[in-house]
Amino acid sequence: MARRVRVRRLLHRHGHLALAVLVLLAWSLSSNDWAGVLFLPVWVLATQLIVAGSLEAARLRRRAWLGQYLRDNSPWRRWLQGGVLMVLRHQLVGALLALVLLVDLRLLPLSEWPLLLVAVPVLVLARNRLRRRLSRHVVAEHLPAVTRRLVTLPAAALLALALVLAALWLPQPWLIGLGWEEAIARHLPGGEGRALLGFFERLAASAELTRQWAMQNAVERFHLATPVAMLGWLVLLLTQGAVAWAYVRLLVGAEALRREGRVPLTVPSGDGAPARDRQAGS
Amino acid sequence: MSSSGEASTLLSGRTPVGTSDGTSEGTSDHASRRGGWRGWALSALVVLLLLLVFEAGHRVLEARSQAPLYRVIVAGESLTLDAETHAAFSRDLTRLAAEAEATLAERMAPWSQARLEQAFAPLEAAVPGYLDWYFSMGGSYLRLAMGIAGDQAAWLEAQRHERLVEASGIEPALADLQADHAARLADEQQAVVEAMSARLLERYAPRSVADADIEAVSPPAFDLDSEMQETLPATLDTRRWRSAALGGSSLGLLAGRPLAGRLAASAAGQSGRMALRALAARLGAGAARSLASGGTAAAVTAPTGPGALMVGAATTAVGLAGLVGGEFALLKLQEVRHRPAFEARLRDGIVEARGDVARSLEGAVSAAAARLAEGLESRSEEGERMPGKRMPGDAIPDHYRILGQLKRPAGPDA
Numbered sequence: 001m002a003r004r005v006r007v008r009r010l011l012h013r014h015g016h017l018a019l020a021v022l023v024l025l026a027w028s029l030s031s032n033d034w035a036g037v038l039f040l041p042v043w044v045l046a047t048q049l050i051v052a053g054s055l056e057a058a059r060l061r062r063r064a065w066l067g068q069y070l071r072d073n074s075p076w077r078r079w080l081q082g083g084v085l086m087v088l089r090h091q092l093v094g095a096l097l098a099l100v101l102l103v104d105l106r107l108l109p110l111s112e113w114p115l116l117l118v119a120v121p122v123l124v125l126a127r128n129r130l131r132r133r134l135s136r137h138v139v140a141e142h143l144p145a146v147t148r149r150l151v152t153l154p155a156a157a158l159l160a161l162a163l164v165l166a167a168l169w170l171p172q173p174w175l176i177g178l179g180w181e182e183a184i185a186r187h188l189p190g191g192e193g194r195a196l197l198g199f200f201e202r203l204a205a206s207a208e209l210t211r212q213w214a215m216q217n218a219v220e221r222f223h224l225a226t227p228v229a230m231l232g233w234l235v236l237l238l239t240q241g242a243v244a245w246a247y248v249r250l251l252v253g254a255e256a257l258r259r260e261g262r263v264p265l266t267v268p269s270g271d272g273a274p275a276r277d278r279q280a281g282s
Numbered sequence: 283m284s285s286s287g288e289a290s291t292l293l294s295g296r297t298p299v300g301t302s303d304g305t306s307e308g309t310s311d312h313a314s315r316r317g318g319w320r321g322w323a324l325s326a327l328v329v330l331l332l333l334l335v336f337e338a339g340h341r342v343l344e345a346r347s348q349a350p351l352y353r354v355i356v357a358g359e360s361l362t363l364d365a366e367t368h369a370a371f372s373r374d375l376t377r378l379a380a381e382a383e384a385t386l387a388e389r390m391a392p393w394s395q396a397r398l399e400q401a402f403a404p405l406e407a408a409v410p411g412y413l414d415w416y417f418s419m420g421g422s423y424l425r426l427a428m429g430i431a432g433d434q435a436a437w438l439e440a441q442r443h444e445r446l447v448e449a450s451g452i453e454p455a456l457a458d459l460q461a462d463h464a465a466r467l468a469d470e471q472q473a474v475v476e477a478m479s480a481r482l483l484e485r486y487a488p489r490s491v492a493d494a495d496i497e498a499v500s501p502p503a504f505d506l507d508s509e510m511q512e513t514l515p516a517t518l519d520t521r522r523w524r525s526a527a528l529g530g531s532s533l534g535l536l537a538g539r540p541l542a543g544r545l546a547a548s549a550a551g552q553s554g555r556m557a558l559r560a561l562a563a564r565l566g567a568g569a570a571r572s573l574a575s576g577g578t579a580a581a582v583t584a585p586t587g588p589g590a591l592m593v594g595a596a597t598t599a600v601g602l603a604g605l606v607g608g609e610f611a612l613l614k615l616q617e618v619r620h621r622p623a624f625e626a627r628l629r630d631g632i633v634e635a636r637g638d639v640a641r642s643l644e645g646a647v648s649a650a651a652a653r654l655a656e657g658l659e660s661r662s663e664e665g666e667r668m669p670g671k672r673m674p675g676d677a678i679p680d681h682y683r684i685l686g687q688l689k690r691p692a693g694p695d696a
Contacts, residue, residue, distance in 0.1 A: 040333065048325040091328040099332070171681035196333065199340050216682055233684050 016258040017120050017251055020049060024250075025113065028105040032198070035106065039197045046098035046250055047091065053253025054090050057149045058082065060142065101246035103200045107208065108243070109170060115162050116247060119155070123251055127151045144259055148252045156248040160241035167237050175213040176220045183213045211236045356483045361490040371486055378478045383651035385477075389470045390647050394463060394640065401459050402636050404450035409628050412445045416624070417617040456639065463643055467650055475654070 011018070027035060027042045062082045070077050108116075131147045138146050175183045184206055215236050219229045355361070363371055415421045425438070447453060 040329065043333075044322070044326045044329050047329050048322055051325060052321065087324065088328075091324055092332075095325070095328045095332050098329075168684045171683055174682045176682070196337055196340055200336075212682070 014120075014124060016254050017124070020045075020250065020254045021117065021120055024102075024105060025117075028102070028108065029110070036197050039102075043095070043098055043102060046102060047095045049250045049253040049257060050098050050101075050246065051087075051090050051094035051253065052257035053148065053152075053249050053255070054094060055082075055087065056145055056253075056256045057152075058086060058090060060145050060149060062086070097246045097249070099200070100242055101250065103197075103204045104240075104243040104246075106197075106201055107204055111170060112163060112166050115159065115166060119159050119162075119247070120251065122158070123151065123155050123248065126155055127255075145256070148256055152248055152252050155252075156241070156245045159244035159248060160238065163240050163244055164234060164237040167240065168233065172212050172216070173209070175209070175216050177217075178213070180210065180213055184209055211239070356479050356486070361483075361486055363486065363490060367486065367489045371482065374482060374485065375478075378481065379654065382474055382478070382654055383648050385474050386467075386470055386651045387644065387647055389474065390467065390643075393466060394643050397459050397462065398636055398640055398643075401452065401455040401639075402632060404455070405446065405452045405632055406629065408446050408450040409625060409632070411449065412442070412628070413621055413625055415445060417621060459639075459643075463646070467647060471650060471654065 023042065023045065027038055030038070059082050062080065066077055066080060070080075127147055130151050131143060134147055134150070135143060173183075173187045175187070178186070187209055188202060188205055215229075215232055218224065218232065224232065416425075
């Protein structure tokens with residue numbers, strides 16, 4: 001019984017993360033037709049999650065800057081607090097990042113999904129731990145936001161590293177000795193329909209093929225020494241870090257959106273401090 | 283309605299106050315508080331906007347660079363096909379080109395059959411004359427004399443060439459046949475190609491895309507007509523044919539002396555032995571014995587020197603002198619016994635030679651058809667990319683593992 005309660009509490013606390021990841025997983029594994037139909041809602045969802053996280057972080061930064069340089073009674077405080085422009089900018093960037101994430105997720109081999117799934121509990125654990133550490137130093141009001149902001153980078157780096165290491169093992173198509181055009185023509189999945197999503201997928205796939213083609217042929221033709229070849233591969237594969245970066249930001253954004261919806265978060269004055277404590281404990 | 287400034291200081295997160303005016307500059311509090319649907323709506327709006335922009339860009343790109351329309355000129359008609367129809371068109375063209383060989387062979391067969399009959403008829407007609415000569419008194423003695431002198435095989439071949447090949451006029455007939463065959467092949471190929479074009483046109487003209495804005499895009503055209511016209515001369519290879527017709531048998535066609543050799547090989551290859559046996563039959567037992575023990579065998583077969591030849595010739599001459607009387611009767615007898623078989627062998631040789639000629643003509647037809655098909659196939663495939671074209675053949679590994687590949691070159695280094 002206690003176990004069930006615990007599970008329910010766990011679900012209640014982190015259900016939003018599980019939901020977001022499951023939606024992404026289901027969408028990226030669904031058939032082409034379904035993916036095409038659901039592309040727009042999933043894109044909106046991903047955008048919203050990423051934007052929630054990045055807006056929070058941006059406001060944190062902006063507020064710190066305002067508090068540092070402006071007088072309390074200056075009207076600039078209000079004007080510069082971050083308005084439509086900031087929101088729009090973040091929406092745009094977030095939408096593009098979400099697009100990259102979604103398209104890359106579609107192309108991700110199934111064997112890399114466990115890494116993404118494992119990343120969720122790891123992220124939660126890291127956040128909890130970091131928050132405990134920070135609670136002694138950071139103002140309680142900003143603790144969750146600061147924690148989320150600080151946990152993003154290492155988590156993304158870790159996930160990117162894991163993905164790169166997995167890519168070292170995963171098989172690639174054999175492209176040595178082929179011309180670039182031939183490699184593209186032979187290995188690019190031929191999707192005719194699904195106008196836009198298919199186009200993006202082909203674009204991303206051809207970019208990946210180009211990377212693999214360049215590196216495979218370079219290693220083979222110039223007889224690169226192992227360290228050099230390894231370095232080259234790592235640099236090329238690190239571009240895959242974009243996926244990890246976007247993914248972690250999405251998770252963090254989901255977190256931010258959830259907490260934000262439950263508890264009023266952003267108040268410039270210190271009035272809301274008691275309310276924040278409850279959240280900090282969660 | 284409170285001002286936005288108030289709202290931001292009031293901790294009004296759970297109250298809708300100040301969120302409904304929408305005139306605020308969208309401060310952080312407002313955005314986060316309205317967060318709920320307003321953020322979602324904004325996201326949806328941005329995403330939709332991006333989607334529209336990308337969609338438009340995609341359209342432009344597709345229209346400009348991908349050129350999904352193909353223009354094909356068939357039988358003088360210009361068809362504009364979309365990618366799918368064009369793929370079907372290519373497949374059909376390939377199939378038709380592959381069938382071209384059978385069609386061409388079918389069309390050529392009756393004609394070349396008739397022409398071969400015609401060309402070889404004089405040769406067959408010349409056979410009885412040759413046999414008459416062969417078994418005549420003069421021919422018989424000449425043969426005998428040559429048999430004794432030793433170079434009977436070559437002499438017989440020369441005789442066959444003179445009396446059979448030249449008399450029948452098979453050489454110029456075959457040369458004519460070659461030249462005519464080349465011309466006929468060209469005509470038939472033209473006809474086959476035109477039939478192909480007509481079929482393709484009939485099949486694909488209704489599926490042609492008829493749009494006014496196509497012209498602006500100007501897709502790359504595949505001109506089947508000109509491709510075929512370009513392919514045809516290559517397949518005909520007229521210069522080679524002409525030289526073959528003039529100079530002899532570069533393509534394996536039999537003409538002139540090789541034909542005589544052919545007849546000899548099959549009909550009277552054993553001429554030396556034959557002649558000896560025939561002579562022995564006519565000379566009678568005693569003479570044969572003396573001949574066999576003495577001159578002829580040595581004279582015909584053994585090149586033991588002038589002395590042996592002289593001896594052989596002398597004994598044979600002595601033997602012959604006493605036997606002239608019964609010679610004619612014996613000759614007739616031998617003719618009755620041997621002529622049918624000999625004639626049959628000769629005719630077999632002729633049939634065989636004709637088969638050779640027919641085969642080489644067929645070979646020429648199928649080679650031309652194969653070149654036509656190849657040329658058309660390669661040209662029709664040039665336009666589009668064929669991913670799986672070179673798939674079979676070289677056995678390359680289909681996977682590349684970075685770690686596995688890195689370990690491999692590391693081995694020799696260490």
